[in-house]
Amino acid sequence: MSSNLQPGPTIDDRHSVHEASQPIGRLQQxxxxxxxxxxxxAPIFRGWFAMYDACQACGRRFNRDAGYLLGSIYFNYGVTALLVTIMYFAMFFGDVLTDMQRLIILTTxxxxxxxxxFRYARALWIAFDEHWDPWPNESELRQMQRETQHTP
Ligand SMILES: [Zn+2]
Structure with missing residues (x-):
């Protein structure tokens, strides 16, 4: 009965929803x-590069710590390098473009x-992290409880 009077999910509710690691396929989708x-x-981004601080639906923080989102560079660089390499060899063996044309196309x-x-790399990084370290972990949970206690 008393839980019906709650205005929204409590910290304990959120923890119980997120404590189990979710399948990577679902997170990837x-x-x-x-x-x-x-x-x-809810969406992660509110613009091309601008992110929400936290999920509007469940409260999951998207930038968990300083430097946390730098990991998305691995996804972005990895996919870009792979595609440039594949395109280079396809163009090289296709033999329809000059070296200069290939250089301009691949550089562009x-x-x-x-x-x-950019947005997909960040979303994939956050999803990858969510699989291995579901939000909130123990220290984030303690931090949220401290913040709740200090709010009047
Ligand atoms: Zn959410």
Missing amino acids: RALRLKCPACGR FGILFPMWF
């Missing part, structure tokens, strides 16, 4: 739709693709 990996209900791709892929 949510990431590719740029949705919160923890619940899949190498600059523009990572900008387009």
Whole structure:
């Protein structure tokens, strides 16, 4: 009965929802739709590069700590390098373009693709992290409890 009077999910509710690690396939699908990996209900981004601090639906923090999102560079660089390599060999053995044309096309791709892929790389990084270290972990839970106690 008393739980019906609660205005929203409590810290304990959120913890029980997120404490188990979710299957990587589900997290990946949510990431590719740029949705919160923890619940899949709300968007991660509010603009091309601008992110929400936390999920509007479940409260999952998207930037868990200073430097946390730098890991997304691995995804962005890895996918870009793989595609440039594949395209280079396809063009090289296709033998329809000059060296200069290949250089211009691949350089342009190498600059523009990572900008387009930026949001997906971050979403995939957050999803990957959510699988191995579901939010909130013990120290984040303690931090949230401290913040709740200090709020009047
Ligand atoms: Zn969420």
